[in-house]
Amino acid sequence: MSDIVLEIRDIEKYYHQFKALDGVSLCLEAGEIRVLIGPNGAGKTTLFSVISGENLANEGAVVYRGRDITRQVSWKRVQMGIGRCFQVARVFPDMSVEESLYVALQAYAGWQKKVRVPRDFFRPPRYVLEKTGAILDEIGLTDKRNIYVKTLSHGDKKRLELAMALAQEPDLLLLDEPTAGMSPEETRDTVNLIKRLHSNRRFTVFLTEHDMDVVFSLADNISVLYYGRLVASGKPEEIRKDPAVQEVYLGKEGDFDAFS
Amino acid sequence: METLFLPLVNGLTWAMMVFLVASGLSLVFGVLKILNFAHGGFFMLGVYLTYTFIRNHALSPLKFFLIVFLCGIILAIIGAILERLIIRRFYQLDEAYMLIATYALLLVIEGSVEGIWGLQFLALPSPKGLGGGTEIFNTIIPSYSLVIIAAGVAVAVLLNLLINRSPAGKIIRAAAGDPDMTSALGINVPIIYTMIFAFGIFLAAIGGGIGAPNQAITPTMASSFIIQAFGVVVVGGLGNIGGAFLAAIILGLVDSFGTIYLPQIPGIAFYAAMALILLVKPHGLFESSISTK
Amino acid sequence: MFRQLITKNFILLRLATAAIIIVLALSLPLWANPGITFRASLVLIYILFAASFNQLFNYTGLISFGQAAYFATGAYVAALYVKSGASLSGGIILAVIAGGLVAAFLGYISLRASGIYFAILTLALGQIVYQVIFKWPATGGENGLADIPRGTINLGLAQISLASPVSYYYLILICVSLGLFILWAVTHSNFGRILMSIKQNHVRASFLGINVRLYQLISFAIAGSIAGLAGAVYGPLTGVLMPEMATWIYSTTPILLTLMGGANFFWGPATGAVIFGIFEYLTRAMTGMSSLIMGLLLLTVVLAFPGGILGLVTSWLIGKPSIKKSSRNEGSAAASKLMPGGDVINE
Ligand SMILES: Nc1ncnc2c1ncn2[C@@H]1O[C@H](COP(=O)(O)OP(=O)(O)O)[C@@H](O)[C@H]1O
Numbered sequence A: 001m002s003d004i005v006l007e008i009r010d011i012e013k014y015y016h017q018f019k020a021l022d023g024v025s026l027c028l029e030a031g032e033i034r035v036l037i038g039p040n041g042a043g044k045t046t047l048f049s050v051i052s053g054e055n056l057a058n059e060g061a062v063v064y065r066g067r068d069i070t071r072q073v074s075w076k077r078v079q080m081g082i083g084r085c086f087q088v089a090r091v092f093p094d095m096s097v098e099e100s101l102y103v104a105l106q107a108y109a110g111w112q113k114k115v116r117v118p119r120d121f122f123r124p125p126r127y128v129l130e131k132t133g134a135i136l137d138e139i140g141l142t143d144k145r146n147i148y149v150k151t152l153s154h155g156d157k158k159r160l161e162l163a164m165a166l167a168q169e170p171d172l173l174l175l176d177e178p179t180a181g182m183s184p185e186e187t188r189d190t191v192n193l194i195k196r197l198h199s200n201r202r203f204t205v206f207l208t209e210h211d212m213d214v215v216f217s218l219a220d221n222i223s224v225l226y227y228g229r230l231v232a233s234g235k236p237e238e239i240r241k242d243p244a245v246q247e248v249y250l251g252k253e254g255d256f257d258a259f260s
Numbered sequence B: 001m002e003t004l005f006l007p008l009v010n011g012l013t014w015a016m017m018v019f020l021v022a023s024g025l026s027l028v029f030g031v032l033k034i035l036n037f038a039h040g041g042f043f044m045l046g047v048y049l050t051y052t053f054i055r056n057h058a059l060s061p062l063k064f065f066l067i068v069f070l071c072g073i074i075l076a077i078i079g080a081i082l083e084r085l086i087i088r089r090f091y092q093l094d095e096a097y098m099l100i101a102t103y104a105l106l107l108v109i110e111g112s113v114e115g116i117w118g119l120q121f122l123a124l125p126s127p128k129g130l131g132g133g134t135e136i137f138n139t140i141i142p143s144y145s146l147v148i149i150a151a152g153v154a155v156a157v158l159l160n161l162l163i164n165r166s167p168a169g170k171i172i173r174a175a176a177g178d179p180d181m182t183s184a185l186g187i188n189v190p191i192i193y194t195m196i197f198a199f200g201i202f203l204a205a206i207g208g209g210i211g212a213p214n215q216a217i218t219p220t221m222a223s224s225f226i227i228q229a230f231g232v233v234v235v236g237g238l239g240n241i242g243g244a245f246l247a248a249i250i251l252g253l254v255d256s257f258g259t260i261y262l263p264q265i266p267g268i269a270f271y272a273a274m275a276l277i278l279l280v281k282p283h284g285l286f287e288s289s290i291s292t293k
Numbered sequence C: 001m002f003r004q005l006i007t008k009n010f011i012l013l014r015l016a017t018a019a020i021i022i023v024l025a026l027s028l029p030l031w032a033n034p035g036i037t038f039r040a041s042l043v044l045i046y047i048l049f050a051a052s053f054n055q056l057f058n059y060t061g062l063i064s065f066g067q068a069a070y071f072a073t074g075a076y077v078a079a080l081y082v083k084s085g086a087s088l089s090g091g092i093i094l095a096v097i098a099g100g101l102v103a104a105f106l107g108y109i110s111l112r113a114s115g116i117y118f119a120i121l122t123l124a125l126g127q128i129v130y131q132v133i134f135k136w137p138a139t140g141g142e143n144g145l146a147d148i149p150r151g152t153i154n155l156g157l158a159q160i161s162l163a164s165p166v167s168y169y170y171l172i173l174i175c176v177s178l179g180l181f182i183l184w185a186v187t188h189s190n191f192g193r194i195l196m197s198i199k200q201n202h203v204r205a206s207f208l209g210i211n212v213r214l215y216q217l218i219s220f221a222i223a224g225s226i227a228g229l230a231g232a233v234y235g236p237l238t239g240v241l242m243p244e245m246a247t248w249i250y251s252t253t254p255i256l257l258t259l260m261g262g263a264n265f266f267w268g269p270a271t272g273a274v275i276f277g278i279f280e281y282l283t284r285a286m287t288g289m290s291s292l293i294m295g296l297l298l299l300t301v302v303l304a305f306p307g308g309i310l311g312l313v314t315s316w317l318i319g320k321p322s323i324k325k326s327s328r329n330e331g332s333a334a335a336s337k338l339m340p341g342g343d344v345i346n347e
């Protein structure tokens, strides 16, 4: 029995009258890569929002490392170790790649009390400067260090966002469609990057994905969300065979790609 | 009883005056997503234009309201032209720049009114038979207050019917909800925008005309009305006309009773109530969209 | 040719400009007549007032329609203090504190909302400040305050009289320089970089563990205290304060100056204030047309030159537009619609 990083219980989330999540419960074990699959509009992003605090659940509980964070504000959840990347990368368009990381690390260093005023008033503290280089190397953006974020390619923006999330030393990383809109080549790189980061940092990864090759190459476990309901959770092989899953959305074609 | 009745009437009169401005403001925001400072300017133009036609003649109510209606039409046409020439350029602006641009337009209107009609106070007589007082519950209240309250309620009811019960309302709600979708359905969204803007101006202008006899007419009235209308629209939930109606009543009553019970600080009750409401409900009391009705 | 020369020596050009401006500012009372010295003093105050607005607008991504309330708070606090016979230096310090405290309090309320709601709240709360000044006997109510003395400034060793326009000009110059330096330091610091990140994408900022609202509040309070500083030296300059200076109408002065000069530049508000000061001086004969002219100017700037004067100058020097017309930022309050890919941005 390994330890539980995140437990969500009977989550219900409404947008006005519309029920986007309907009694979702699941547990993430420390160190696993869990992939959440489901058709567009299933509520995957909504579930991530509820976990990360962008939206609050109407019912149910979110428990992170034994602490109830259901109503916690998002920035505190980040400080507790929950990092998040968005389906459409959210970045600072008018900053350079380097500056974006300064901000990310400064935020981290700030609340970790690693900043000494006034020496560090104008220049990023040494910790930030060193760590910026390290993370850029790790993520492979070193050669784009001084480029304006708004001129980056779509894929690079997603990588930058991931780099910024890494600056927070997350313990649980939520990745919403990390390969969406990427070329096959970029997708392969991203998959390798996630594998590498996961094996180096040993954090828990919770991600959504449409590309079934990616899903099966990354997942330790898979959960299936179908219009607000969690219909199955388990090992990839089990999910592949699960009649309920096939019933709901492999449908007539019997092919996972049918819904993506 | 009497001590409560007069402030009640005063509060409601104020509320309906402001609602006449706020209704168009809210409608325009709901569809065009523009919070229009200049709306107060058109309210004021409605006042001045009506004044120009009537001067110091005490007309029959029918003639008076016909002139008000006419002024509304004239200004609506001017508003439509303005939307085509200038306002249209605001749509792609950043929110902050949009606010500033409409404020600039208000300044232009204020400056023009100063230039044309001068700085002095003007006054417009009430229509014949509506100038005096009426006795209700042993209290003499200005008859014209009742006219304004009736006008406010009528506008609220008609707007509600127009938006929620008419074919035009369907299009308005669609355009408010998702302009791209609406234009994909073959509806000419730019023309809808022009019409909504002009209609909003029409509401502001007839509001001004109807309210004119009740008001000291000066070039600064635009800014004082627009800020109160903003308060009402924001408290009611941006884009929600029914919300604005209720907010106007709430704030109007708070203000008039506040002035009675706290005479040392008249005028503060409105802002304090508004701040308090927004402190508790930062995005207004009610659902804030026409489309999600 | 000329342009290339300038582009190559950009830093030199900036240094030269700075040197000329410093010399002009320092020597102005020596060659200008008292009327111009007075106007220059006013321009200096407006520079600081507008810069305090831009600290919020460009460097934090907040639009305040209530900046005049903090300016007036500072002005009244300092004026009442010197009228009670105390020295102006104490009045200035109190004004800075008062401006900051009032801004912190009202900013806390306004920051519960975002976007347009925030703007309207700053406006409404500023009006409360105006109403208080207008109704409160201690502030002179609707009659305002008159005969505000300049008094002396206490330097410990010596008391310097500020009665002459020239010595008072220098006091303003010192205060304004100090205020600008503080704003410059804030906006160019690590703290300022975080404020900038909040402006560019507040959702991302909060998902970096940044307490967005706290940072915004601190920035708001700083801007308020700097506006208070500008207000503090205003009263003794003109000798009179009227409650109307707290209204939202006056809050648009710094907006106009900032946009005219170029909101994207630290020295934009200053440029706007100087140009507007000169413009006002040249058109001083035309009274009564001011709101029409202000409105037309503002409209022209917003629609045709959103980068302001400095934006025009830089694009001329560097040869490319320095600001995009629509600076809608990702994650800004306006973008609450469906984003491509079905991702929904929530406030
Ligand atoms: N802010 C919102 N307001 C209203 N409806 C929303 C909002 N966000 C998401 N939805 C709806 O909730 C459902 C789930 O959306 P989402 O979580 O984005 O799904 P997924 O990420 O699985 O594609 C969709 O039907 C979507 O339209």
Ligand SMILES: [Mg+2]
Residues within 6 Å of the ligand: A044, A045, A046, A087, A176, C342, C343
């Ligand atoms: Mg999604």
